[in-house]
Amino acid sequence: MSRSELSVSRWLEAHTDRGAGLTTLPRNAILTDIVGNGDYHLVITDLKLDNDTKSRLKVYKGTLMTHDQALSNTPNSVISFYADLNEPRIPVVGVACGSELFLYKNLKPFYKCKVPSCPLSEQESELWKTLMEKQDFNSEDIIKELKKIPFSLLSSRSQHILNLESPLKIEEYIRKYINSMPTKENVITCMSTIEKTTHDKYSVNCPIIGTEFGNIYILDPQNFSILHQANTCNVKATPFIIECSGLYDIEFRIIVACREGYICILRKGWLEGKSLIQITNDIVDMVLIPGDNFITVATADKGLHCYTKRGQKLWSATTTNSITCLCLVPLDHINMYMVAVGMKNGLIHLYHGRHLTDFTVAPDTPSVIVFGPVGQEENVMVIVTMGGTISFKILKRTADFSNRNHESVPVLQGKPLPLPKRSKLFLEQSLRERQSAVEIHQTFQQDLLRLRLTTARALVQNLSDQSGVGNEKENIKLSAQVLGLGPKFTVILTLENINPNKVLTGLSVTFHSNPIFYTLTTYIITVPLIPPSLSYKMETRVQETMSETSSETSVAELEPAGVKVIRVFVTRYDHPRPILAATINMPPTEFMV
Amino acid sequence: MGLFQKLVSFLGVGRKEVNVLVVGLNNSGKSTVVNNFKSDDDKVTDIVPTVGFSVERFQKQNLAFTAFDMSGHGRYRDLWEHYYKDCHGIIFVIDSSDRLRLVVVKEELDLLLQHPDICQKKIPILFFANKMDCKEALSSVKIAAALGLDKIMDKPWHISASNALTGEGLQEGVEWLTQQIRELLSVKN
Numbered sequence: 194m195s196r197s198e199l200s201v202s203r204w205l206e207a208h209t210d211r212g213a214g215l216t217t218l219p220r221n222a223i224l225t226d227i228v229g230n231g232d233y234h235l236v237i238t239d240l241k242l243d244n245d246t247k248s249r250l251k252v253y254k255g256t257l258m259t260h261d262q263a264l265s266n267t268p269n270s271v272i273s274f275y276a277d278l279n280e281p282r283i284p285v286v287g288v289a290c291g292s293e294l295f296l297y298k299n300l301k302p303f304y305k306c307k308v309p310s311c312p313l314s315e316q317e318s319e320l321w322k323t324l325m326e327k328q329d330f331n332s333e334d335i336i337k338e339l340k341k342i343p344f345s346l347l348s349s350r351s352q353h354i355l356n357l358e359s360p361l362k363i364e365e366y367i368r369k370y371i372n373s374m375p376t377k378e379n380v381i382t383c384m385s386t387i388e389k390t391t392h393d394k395y396s397v398n399c400p401i402i403g404t405e406f407g408n409i410y411i412l413d414p415q416n417f418s419i420l421h422q423a424n425t426c427n428v429k430a431t432p433f434i435i436e437c438s439g440l441y442d443i444e445f446r447i448i449v450a451c452r453e454g455y456i457c458i459l460r461k462g463w464l465e466g467k468s469l470i471q472i473t474n475d476i477v478d479m480v481l482i483p484g485d486n487f488i489t490v491a492t493a494d495k496g497l498h499c500y501t502k503r504g505q506k507l508w509s510a511t512t513t514n515s516i517t518c519l520c521l522v523p524l525d526h527i528n529m530y531m532v533a534v535g536m537k538n539g540l541i542h543l544y545h546g547r548h549l550t551d552f553t554v555a556p557d558t559p560s561v562i563v564f565g566p567v568g569q570e571e572n573v574m575v576i577v578t579m580g581g582t583i584s585f586k587i588l589k590r591t592a593d594f595s596n597r598n599h600e601s602v603p604v605l606q607g608k609p610l611p612l613p614k615r616s617k618l619f620l621e622q623s624l625r626e627r628q629s630a631v632e633i634h635q636t637f638q639q640d641l642l643r644l645r646l647t648t649a650r651a652l653v654q655n656l657s658d659q660s661g662v663g664n665e666k667e668n669i670k671l672s673a674q675v676l677g678l679g680p681k682f683t684v685i686l687t688l689e690n691i692n693p694n695k696v697l698t699g700l701s702v703t704f705h706s707n708p709i710f711y712t713l714t715t716y717i718i719t720v721p722l723i724p725p726s727l728s729y730k731m732e733t734r735v736q737e738t739m740s741e742t743s744s745e746t747s748v749a750e751l752e753p754a755g756v757k758v759i760r761v762f763v764t765r766y767d768h769p770r771p772i773l774a775a776t777i778n779m780p781p782t783e784f785m786v
Numbered sequence: 787m788g789l790f791q792k793l794v795s796f797l798g799v800g801r802k803e804v805n806v807l808v809v810g811l812n813n814s815g816k817s818t819v820v821n822n823f824k825s826d827d828d829k830v831t832d833i834v835p836t837v838g839f840s841v842e843r844f845q846k847q848n849l850a851f852t853a854f855d856m857s858g859h860g861r862y863r864d865l866w867e868h869y870y871k872d873c874h875g876i877i878f879v880i881d882s883s884d885r886l887r888l889v890v891v892k893e894e895l896d897l898l899l900q901h902p903d904i905c906q907k908k909i910p911i912l913f914f915a916n917k918m919d920c921k922e923a924l925s926s927v928k929i930a931a932a933l934g935l936d937k938i939m940d941k942p943w944h945i946s947a948s949n950a951l952t953g954e955g956l957q958e959g960v961e962w963l964t965q966q967i968r969e970l971l972s973v974k975n
Contacts, residue, residue, distance in 0.1 A: 205889040205890060205893055206889065207886050207887070207888075207889045207890075208885065208886055255884065255885060255886040256885050256886050257885075257922060526860070526861065567886060568884065568886050568887065569811070569812055569813045569884065569887065570886065570887055570890065571860060573886075585886060587886075587887070587889060587890055589893060590860050590863060590890075590893075590894075591897070
């Protein structure tokens with residue numbers, strides 16, 4: 194049985210459709226019981242960013258797309274929640290497009306609510322008011338006026354004017370809209386839901402909306418009026434992921450990830466959120482682990498970080514590839530929560546806490562991962578990739594995530610370093626360092642200079658001595674060996690190419706000796722090509738001339754030390770100067786008695 | 787069948803008790819299939835998801851069947867293997883309209899075939915490609931190919947498309963199963 198085999202994947206490849214052509218973003222796919230009969234469907238938005246095609250809302254029943262309808266604007270996120278207790282329990286699907294939230298029941302639109310628009314800045318409203326009154330204007334003056342106001346604070350109409358090129362077009366545009374005041378749309382950037390009174394699969398949920406200007410709205414699930422309104426943070430922060438825990442009626446925490454790198458917390462009754470964590474890198478995705486309420490954040494530098502609900506960092510891990518999305522994988526039957534981490538190139542890692550417990554592979558980089566029930570199956574992972582592929586993976590019933598394999602994963606962080614206790618010696622030393630810092634530093638500098646001097650001296654010494662041993666510039670090394678007792682000797686020369694990359698060519702070895710003492714078999718040897726890091730051996734036979742006269746007459750020609758020598762020169766064909774020269778001290782012939 | 791045996795079976799002397807196991811994923815129609823085999827007075831009108839398992843008895847061609855109608859829900863599938871030991875035949879019901887879970891069916895079938903109590907024995911397996919009336923239903927040939935049934939060499943198997951609501955295709959399948967079990971028993975005797 195494959196139950197205990199770890200090599201076998203825990204996931205069944207149920208279905209992959211490479212031709213689905215879906216373009217979607219995180220938080221744009223949900224699994225919900227759309228008809229209310231326990232058959233879970235995938236509701237997903239298909240983004241079309243061209244001007245002439247509209248984005249679509251698609252519904253998959255199992256592996257088949259059963260529903261496809263156009264959306265009025267580019268969707269931002271999709272939620273589903275139970276709005277009432279009426280039987281049969283049919284959830285409401287909410288799709289945020291621009292500053293509007295469209296609500297569907299049974300896949301039919303039934304309500305639209307609009308986020309209140311922002312007040313215009315004083316200067317801008319003044320400008321438009323005067324325009325309305327006068328009905329006459331100079332477009333250049335208007336441009337000048339508008340440019341005084343920060344671009345991000347302008348209404349979209351004024352922004353559009355600044356982006357227009359020709360003054361003619363500007364005039365035409367202003368004429369068209371001169372009789373109405375512009376509005377500053379508060380675009381929805383993210384959504385979530387929070388349970389109202391009970392923790393339950395079918396409990397009533399309130400939608401939560403985050404907007405471009407940092408407002409958080411909690412809506413009433415029945416009439417969609419604003420129950421509570423708050424700001425994300427005391428500084429300018431644009432929320433882009435909202436996660437929440439708790440119950441709206443009792444106590445709740447809303448964790449908001451902002452584009453500026455803040456993670457803010459908002460609790461019941463607060464009118465303004467508090468910055469909990471500040472991350473220097475860009476936040477890619479965030480999930481809240483139920484139970485402990487740990488915040489798991491993926492950053493753009495391949496980092497996966499986990500914080501407690503109070504903002505203390507618990508652990509960090511580095512993934513192999515850049516993270517594109519996260520997804521909570523709750524496994525109710527074994528009471529375990531995991532986080533699926535989708536990465537570039539299609540790898541999906543599953544983390545349980547800081548431990549990497551499992552992995553699976555998508556056809557290419559996943560853009561959205563959702564996990565939950567699909568149709569009759571409970572544990573299904575749906576992956577939509579950047580390439581538009583939709584892929585369904587089913588977790589095996591026999592999948593075993595027990596702790597056994599955790600031991601093999603090294604614990605990277607968490608444990609403090611095993612620092613020894615501060616001893617008396619350490620304290621004295623640190624005290625001394627503090628008291629006489631200048632002297633210690635000067636002594637250190639002196640020693641350092643001395644060390645450098647010694648090194649330089651040794652180098653000079655070496656360079657002057659080394660002529661016979663090797664040539665660093667040419668990267669060759671020569672060694673000689675004299676075999677024999679005499680009067681016949683064999684000299685073995687080894688020429689080594691030290692350069693690991695380049696070959697040695699065009700070398701020859703010349704022997705030089707006093708012909709009175711020695712006769713050699715060869716005086717010039719042509720060295721063939723020596724490959725990098727290899728050596729070439731050559732030998733020559735030496736015969737000592739044993740004439741009586743020579744030993745007497747040529748005493749003056751002996752080397753100062755009184756030894757006979759043979760000189761070796763390594764030369765390059767085209768160079769008159771030898772690149773290496775060495776002197777071989779020949780041993781005196783030991784006469785047999 | 788000899789004249790004597792015919793006589794014996796006519797008199798009902800040779801009636802045998804056989805156990806069959808009805809397995810398959812949840813919502814595939816196992817209880818509905820079993821309900822169809824029962825005599826008219828025992829039939830139930832409302833079929834609810836089985837919890838654990840239920841035991842049903844019915845007769846076919848002088849064989850007294852005891853059907854163990856197992857629950858197909860994920861958390862009850864562990865129970866199946868406890869009944870492998872004493873069964874004479876297996877009825878595997880497949881929802882042919884559920885394309886998504888065909889891999890799950892294959893996984894469960896492989897687990898069943900690899901079980902030590904099953905892989906040693908020559909148990910006939912009857913597959914019902916149920917819900918053939920659904921519009922997105924796969925044909926029995928396609929299902930057989932998807933499940934790799936052609937690789938089952940050591941056991942007799944048969945697949946028939948069925949509609950458990952109307953009873954279509956069920957008789958044909960169960961007749962095959964009865965014949966197989968009869969042959970098996972006669973070999974043993």
